[in-house]
Amino acid sequence: ETGVTQTPRHLVMGMTNKKSLKCEQHLGHNAMYWYKQSAKKPLELMFVYSLEERVENNSVPSRFSPECPNSSHLFLHLHTLQPEDSALYLCASSQTPSGGTYNEQFFGPGTRLTVL
Amino acid sequence: LAKTTQPISMDSYEGQEVNITCSHNNIATNDYITWYQQFPSQGPRFIIQGYKTKVTNEVASLFIPADRKSSTLSLPRVSLSDTAVYYCLVGDMRNFNKFYFGSGTKLNVKP
Numbered sequence: 337e338t339g340v341t342q343t344p345r346h347l348v349m350g351m352t353n354k355k356s357l358k359c360e361q362h363l364g365h366n367a368m369y370w371y372k373q374s375a376k377k378p379l380e381l382m383f384v385y386s387l388e389e390r391v392e393n394n395s396v397p398s399r400f401s402p403e404c405p406n407s408s409h410l411f412l413h414l415h416t417l418q419p420e421d422s423a424l425y426l427c428a429s430s431q432t433p434s435g436g437t438y439n440e441q442f443f444g445p446g447t448r449l450t451v452l
Numbered sequence: 453l454a455k456t457t458q459p460i461s462m463d464s465y466e467g468q469e470v471n472i473t474c475s476h477n478n479i480a481t482n483d484y485i486t487w488y489q490q491f492p493s494q495g496p497r498f499i500i501q502g503y504k505t506k507v508t509n510e511v512a513s514l515f516i517p518a519d520r521k522s523s524t525l526s527l528p529r530v531s532l533s534d535t536a537v538y539y540c541l542v543g544d545m546r547n548f549n550k551f552y553f554g555s556g557t558k559l560n561v562k563p
Contacts, residue, residue, distance in 0.1 A: 338495065338497070340495070371553075378552075378553050378554050378555045378556070379496070379539065379553035379556075380553075381552075381553075426495050426496075427495075428495065440486070440498035440501065441496075441498065442498075443494075443495025443496050443497070444495050445493070445494055445495055446493070446494070446495055448493075
């Protein structure tokens, strides 16, 4: 148990569906992340939120839409996905001191997404 | 972007010391080197982090040469439960777009 939870753990959706992934961290951290892990690719950083503001969007298609309503919650809204979007989606959090050094990220268990 | 290169896989036996080397030729001055461990169907877990020389904690050691273009994760006396994928990460928390996990090294520990 890392203090980061993700729901659902498994999700199957059609290409025309709209769904959302949820992440919650109970660690009091101020930064949250979405990663995508495909079978044949390295772990890919998708989005970063620091102090509830999006600070990074790594050229992610617009069919993925993140939302960070507060420092403890992070959502990934999905719509009109493609089969190649099937992957494990991981959420992580960390504490970022101002001007400080790297702090470890705590990962959730992930959501296994299958797009039919 | 400081990308990393690691061996795709390694085999070892229980009780042996395992050393996994990561190359990061383009590491920047402010980048730290961090290693994560990932078991199937789980998120990665932090193992150790360093900037230069040697760092040791209760589970591993990290060796970083003076030029910082590579690093070596050392796992003493591995057990079957150490079978996992190990990722070398180079990045600077102040520049989130510099995070790059790489493909990882699949460590197989045999009895």
